[in-house]
Amino acid sequence: MEILIKASQFILSLSLLIVLHELGHFIPAKLFKTKVEKFYLFFDYKFSIFKKKIGDTVYGIGWIPLGGYVKISGMIDESMDTEQMALPAQPWEFRSKPAWQRLIIMLGGVFVNFVLGIFIYIMLMYAYGENFLPNENVKDGVWVQDSLAMNLGLETGDKVLTIDGEKIKKFNELTLGFVNGNNFQIERKGEIIDKVIPEDFISQLVDRGKDAGVILLPRYPFAITSISEDSPNKNADLKSKDIVVAINGNAIKYFDEAQVELNKFKNQDISVTIKRENETKDVAVKVTNEGKLGVGFGLLPSKDLERLGYYDLANIEYTFAEAIPAGWNKSVKTLTDYIKQLKKIFNPSTGAYKGLGGFISIGSIFPSEWSAESFWNITAFLSIMLGFMNLLPIPALDGGHVVFTLWEMITGKKPGDKFLEYAQVTGFILLIALLLFANGNDIFRLFN
Known part of the structure; x- marks a missing residue:
């Protein structure tokens, strides 16, 4: 039952993000009178679970849950429709439109993902506010019992002051701070001490398997x-x-x-x-x-610790006007943290690539019991992550098309159709390899 609940939330979240992302391409394409042949949730190789043609567009649901797509006439995309591209360009086709219109169409999906993530965070701040243990309220320091925390040079009673020179606001952000950071500062018995985070810290964290997660706790009664x-x-x-x-x-x-x-x-x-x-x-x-x-x-719940006088929790409520900057700041921090992690993945010495996960990893972050707050928090994170990933300058992603279009706008020279075909194939191979590696990591961890 637990797996079913997690999987249901994952599919619901993924479906919502895919449909809205593709809608971000679909709407400007229609506004610029560009023909959209297909609008699909999931991929429909050989057959569809459902499809219906309305006007010029076939709307459907595929059977391969690896994403979704809109097929825009006259555009070299994952459909690799070379026969259409060999014919003379038609006024309703993507390739016939001005570069600035093509740029807006390609950026539409990414734009929707970022706006959706920001909107969800704003509404979460308004509906639930923020409830957390301020790091500065952990006045007697942390409780160190995890070997990884010991490897960082931490001892029970230490107060973590900053990571990479930035003051830590929330106690539960410490582990993520160590993942993204390079150095930190602590106070031990009144003495300020600077320490370096080992380059392979993420590798050590991943190697803990199922126990990976929070490495520091506040001191408990x-x-x-x-x-x-x-x-x-x-x-x-x-x-x-x-x-x-x-x-x-x-x-x-x-x-x-x-x-x-x-x-x-x-x-x-x-x-x-x-x-x-x-x-x-x-x-x-x-x-x-x-x-x-x-x-x-x-371990007592946070509310009991507060009632017993051990810790003062922060309980912040926002009006709608206040929730807007709070949600924006949350979105910026989410994106910034994700970019920091991505940089470490591309540095082999960190071992962060071992933590790269696929569908099992993403699905596992959903709670085993339904929680609207958790579901929307995770969906907002995934929306921003999806927006950023699609913006990467890789052929076959929106970012690749954006780079080629910007090149055309700057130089006045449009890349040839053959070049775009080869670039699309290369990008698709890269994405498949990344997908296999990420899901292979999932399977390896599952059996270990």
């Missing part, structure tokens, strides 16, 4: 979630949701402090002070020879 049946304290007055605030009279605030204290009393009978709702009480317990109490430890 010792909240008991369960008591095991073989625990020496199964009959002690301990309950789920109790918070340990002292061990043998020594006050503690965080779980990492508790473990240090317990190690002092291995295989001894001691007392722990627990906080249970509004009550504080001492409970006699037995410490194992491993320095454990035999209880489960859990």
Whole structure:
């Protein structure tokens, strides 16, 4: 069921983005009286799931869910209709239109993707606002238990101040900051220390497999979630949701402090002070020879941490007027972060290429339960990503056509049809190779 929910959201999001992207080409083509022969969601090699001709255009749904397309008369595209191109140009064809009109038609899809992403972010800011833990409110530093964080030279209690000289606003942006960054600055016991992010940090992150993700957590209180049946304290007055605030009279605030204290009393009978709702009480317990109490430890939700006085969360609500610049800034940051990651993918020494993913990776980022906020957040990200990728100057992508059209506008010389055909084939081969590599990565990770 979980896979079905994720897949359904992925297909819905992808279909929406493809249709609107192609509509971005379709509308200006129609405005400039250019014939559009096909408008398809997904590819229809050999046959279609559905098709209907309205006017000059066949609207349909293909069976290969790798994208979609509009087939514009007189344009060398993925259809590779060389027979049509061999005939004399007709007034309704793409190749007969002025260069500036062809440029607008080609940029239409990218324009729609960027506008859609910005619009969604604006509406999300207006509807939900922002709720996050400010990095500056993590006053006692981070909790380091992940080996990758240790490899960065971090220790529990460190405060991460900046990455690449930029102050970190949200605590949950730290991992992405390390992915995109080159160096960072921390405060440790009052001392400011500069550190370098290893060039192969992304490679190390990807190699963790399913555990890849957040590498740093804020420091959490010792909240008991369960008591095991073989625990020496199964009959002690301990309950789920109790918070340990002292061990043998020594006050503690965080779980990492508790473990240090317990190690002092291995295989001894001691007392722990627990906080249970509004009550504080001492409970006699037995410490194992491993320095454990035999209880489960859990991470409390952010709201509970705020209620208990551990962290002050930021809860920002926006009017519609305020949501516009907030959504714009979110869009710019999303695009900037994506470009930084793309640069690292093209640098083999970073190992970032190992993290390149296909449909499985994209589908997996959707939540296993329906959440409108999460769905639209991911769709906005994918829309901006799709817009940028299509703008790359690669033949077979919109960006390739844009480059050739700009060259014509600047030099006054139009590239020949044969050249455009060869460029289209070359670009298509590159895209297929990239697609195979990305989805091959997915399959490799799946079996590992």
